[in-house]
Amino acid sequence: MNKKNDKLTDRIKEITERQDKKLLPDFPKKNLLIEVSNICNSSCIFCANRKMTRTRGKINEELLKNILIDAYDLGVREVGFYTTGEPLVNTNLNLYIKIAKEIGYNYIYITTNGILAQIDIMKELISAGLDSVKFSINAINQNDYKFIHGNSLYDLVMNNLKDLYNWRKISQNQFKIYVSYIATKYTEYSNEEIRNNFLNYCDDVMIVNVRNQSGLVPENTELLSCNITDDKIKAERNLPCHYPFNTICVTYEGYLTACCTDFQNYLAYANLNEENLKEAWHNKTITDLRKKHIDKKIEGSLCDNCINNCLNLPTPLRQDLATEISSSFFEDKTLVLNRIKQFKK
Secondary structure, three states: OOHHHOOHHHHHHHHHOOOOOOOOOOOOOOOEEEOOEOOOOOOOOOOHHHHOOOOOOEOOHHHHHHHHHHHHHOOOOEEEOOOOOOHHHOOOHHHHHHHHHHHOOOEEEEEEOOOOOOHHHHHHHHHHOOOEEEEEOOOOOHHHHHHHHOOOOHHHHHHHHHHHHHHHHHHOOOOEEEEEEEEOOOOOOOHHHHHHHHHHHOOEEEEEEOOOHHHOOOHHHHHHOOOOOOOOEOOOOOOOOOHHHHOEEEOOOOEEEOOOOOOOOOOEEEEOOOOOHHHHOOOHHHHHHHHHHHHOOOOOOHHHHHHHOOOOOOOOOOOOOOOOOOOHHHHOOHHHHHHHHHOOO
């Protein structure tokens, strides 16, 4: 492996700090994210997936292929097959990776919780053309893992990570392995301790402070946020947020949304079953949202809840594409409080 190019933090920084924040930005060349499924087999304490009332499903193969072709023709060369769900619950993932490689994509990546990442499955994905896999492992021991993930599968996930790393050494395949760690005040350790738990089995570890994900889990800020230190990445969003300007996010239904953590499609601004990707990228709905970000006047949108940690019921960009958000999204703290009550350090 070429260690010089293996830093996940550098890759994230390149995307988030891109300066093309204008009303009609050029079509992105890298950051295409496709939700192959919004289903998840975990119940992470900080994730809005557990609150989601949107219909659960998996992407249509023909729709996916058409989106990949259209995006490639517009210059995109990298694709990530994940957003709000666990990509490995979609058993067609290896087929989607093959399709993307046949079209010409040169970098394909996923983020997984690792529960289904058994070595035989991962071998298939790597053989299909997967270039990078990031394990979301937000604990360094079994006790913390149950608190965060809601199950006792820490050893299984760690063994899946180790098996993949060891197979890479033997096979000499040139894919990348990363780990991300979301820290809470109950699972906050030194940067060195967290990294040392994983670095023997991956190329890089990214550590981030928990936040109010997509503006739907304000209890994260109230009950879980840790005291940020210099060795952890702040997870706050600033205006203008980079997502509406340089990321192509596609939901499993085929909607174009302004954010990869849009669990209820409140930021969906185009239906790619009916609309052209190129034209949708500059349509009036998303252009209006971009102007609000540039002017720093995002009141009433889901972005306001996310960036400013508001508790207001937002208005969707397109009512016909969204699943209604109720006040229970903000008021129900039961799961978090119960986990904290049961947690023993």
